Amino acid sequence: MSNHISNEDWISRLYQEMYGRMFTYATSILNDRTLAEEAVQDAFCILCIKVDEVIEKENPNGWLMRVLQNVMRNMNRQRTTMNRLIMTSLQVENLEEILVYDEEDVDILYGDVSARADFQLLKRVVLDNYSMLEAAEEFGITVDACKKRVQRMKQFLRKKFQISKT
Amino acid sequence: MSELNNQNRHNYSKYDEMSTEALEQILRLDFGSLDETESDIDAILYISEVIEKRKRQSNEIDVDTAWEKFKTKYHPYTDGRSLYDFGDEDSNQTSEEGISKISLHNGRNLLRFRRLMIVAALLVACLFGGIMVAQASGIDVLGVVGRWTDETFHFITAGSRELSTHKVDSEFYETVELTLDEWGIDKDLFPTWHPEGFVAQEPRVANLNDSDTISVSFKEKDRSYSVRISCFYVPTAETGSFEKDDVLIEEYLHNGDIFYIFTNIDTITATCYDGECMTTIGGSLTVDELKHIIDSIGGN
Numbered sequence: 421m422s423n424h425i426s427n428e429d430w431i432s433r434l435y436q437e438m439y440g441r442m443f444t445y446a447t448s449i450l451n452d453r454t455l456a457e458e459a460v461q462d463a464f465c466i467l468c469i470k471v472d473e474v475i476e477k478e479n480p481n482g483w484l485m486r487v488l489q490n491v492m493r494n495m496n497r498q499r500t501t502m503n504r505l506i507m508t509s510l511q512v513e514n515l516e517e518i519l520v521y522d523e524e525d526v527d528i529l530y531g532d533v534s535a536r537a538d539f540q541l542l543k544r545v546v547l548d549n550y551s552m553l554e555a556a557e558e559f560g561i562t563v564d565a566c567k568k569r570v571q572r573m574k575q576f577l578r579k580k581f582q583i584s585k586t
Numbered sequence: 587m588s589e590l591n592n593q594n595r596h597n598y599s600k601y602d603e604m605s606t607e608a609l610e611q612i613l614r615l616d617f618g619s620l621d622e623t624e625s626d627i628d629a630i631l632y633i634s635e636v637i638e639k640r641k642r643q644s645n646e647i648d649v650d651t652a653w654e655k656f657k658t659k660y661h662p663y664t665d666g667r668s669l670y671d672f673g674d675e676d677s678n679q680t681s682e683e684g685i686s687k688i689s690l691h692n693g694r695n696l697l698r699f700r701r702l703m704i705v706a707a708l709l710v711a712c713l714f715g716g717i718m719v720a721q722a723s724g725i726d727v728l729g730v731v732g733r734w735t736d737e738t739f740h741f742i743t744a745g746s747r748e749l750s751t752h753k754v755d756s757e758f759y760e761t762v763e764l765t766l767d768e769w770g771i772d773k774d775l776f777p778t779w780h781p782e783g784f785v786a787q788e789p790r791v792a793n794l795n796d797s798d799t800i801s802v803s804f805k806e807k808d809r810s811y812s813v814r815i816s817c818f819y820v821p822t823a824e825t826g827s828f829e830k831d832d833v834l835i836e837e838y839l840h841n842g843d844i845f846y847i848f849t850n851i852d853t854i855t856a857t858c859y860d861g862e863c864m865t866t867i868g869g870s871l872t873v874d875e876l877k878h879i880i881d882s883i884g885g886n
Contacts, residue, residue: 432653435649435653435656436649436653439647439649439652439653440638440641440642440647440649441631441634441635441638442634443638443647443652444634444637444638444641444647445613445630445633445634448609448610448613448614448634448637449613449614449617457652457655458669460652461652461655461656461659461660462660462668462669462670464656464660464661465656465660465661465664465668465669466667466668468661468664469664469666479627481631482627482628482631485627485630485631485634486627489617489625490668491668491669491670492617493793494668494670494671495669495670496793497670497793498670498672499670499819500769500798500819501770503819504770504819552669553655553659553660562663563659563660563663563669564663564664564665567665567669567672570672571672571673574672574674575672575674
């Protein structure tokens with residue numbers, strides 16, 4: 421992040437200029453103001469990583485809109501996949517027994533998280549249409565931790581269902 | 587920072603006169619067809635700006651609060667990837683790779699946006715002025731309405747593609763099956779039989795907020811029809827509505843599913859919704875042809 425600090429003013433100005441347009445666009449597409457805001461914030465996070473390249477571009481506004489489009493497509497795709505995983509999970513009779521993480525996983529051993537809690541988190545994000553930030557705040561964690569736990573639960577459910585199919 | 591140049595502003599000024607609803611519809615239509623072609627990003631920027639100006643007047647957008655949230659809640663915790671990029675096969679490219687291949691100035695995009703303009707005009711005309719208004723504008727309303735009354739709005743490319751030289755073969759069938767498989771649908775939904783003389787067009791995919799849709803059009807010299815499969819993320823009662831004649835709807839049973847068959851002027855449509863996916867076959871077909879197509883679903 422340190423090498424981006426010198427570009428902070430440029431990012432700030434671009435944010436001031438573009439946020440409204442991007443939020444408007446995302447709201448039209450996602451039909452949800454909270455998710456739209458998160459998609460825009462996500463696009464600007466990506467900009468911060470790429471700022472040294474983007475600042476040289478002829479049309480950084482267009483670049484940002486492209487990134488926003490990709491973020492929204494990815495958001496829709498991930499939510500679709502996770503929705504189907506949840507729907508499949510909820511049809512399983514012994515779901516409570518299945519929702520146990522492998523204790524050999526170091527993150528699980530020392531992370532003080534349970535599969536059941538992560539499943540609740542995933543349902544908040546997918547079924548209740550919470551943004552990652554909204555879900556993170558409800559669970560008292562950072563947005564990064566929320567992402568990791570959602571990601572872990574998604575992988576966990578995928579693995580379980582692949583096993584059950586064979 | 588670059589801005590739209592004056593020439594572009596002049597070209598896009600037509601959007602100034604359109605309603606916010608019509609402009610938002612254009613944005614959604616464009617986004618829904620991103621898989622088949624890229625957007626005219628300058629038009630997107632322009633339209634978004636037009637809408638934003640209208641909404642700013644009603645204080646619906648608070649940039650300062652959003653900026654504070656960005657600095658304190660999002661940016662400090664970014665891991666270098668999108669929040670929804672989990673590094674798995676479901677993740678789309680959200681960074682440079684997904685962008686660099688796209689030209690920001692593309693004449694084809696302008697044509698595509700003109701088509702979207704026509705769609706929006708139709709939408710407004712049919713909502714507020716009736717179909718006759720659009721017909722008077724020389725637009726093939728009847729060819730479009732059957733599409734824009736359903737949920738997927740596939741009419742945006744109606745008549746816009748030249749006939750493909752591809753025959754109806756396994757290539758497109760496999761594409762459809764693979765796509766459905768990617769969506770987690772393990773049912774055989776796509777028909778395997780098509781009337782002689784029809785040529786299949788490339789499958790088109792649209793990802794909307796509540797569903798994924800894949801459709802294939804089939805064309806011969808004077809007739810055409812399409813097969814469209816929409817898979818909804820959650821079961822819904824809002825699968826879209828169809829225009830139809832004032833005649834009875836026929837229920838046609840196939841493999842335990844009911845296909846509802848109805849006519850609308852010179853087209854015939856069959857549609858079936860199993861709670862997850864909606865299959866729709868419609869166009870210039872005879873009833874026998876339509877039923878034969880339905881019968882081939884599931885590999886028969």
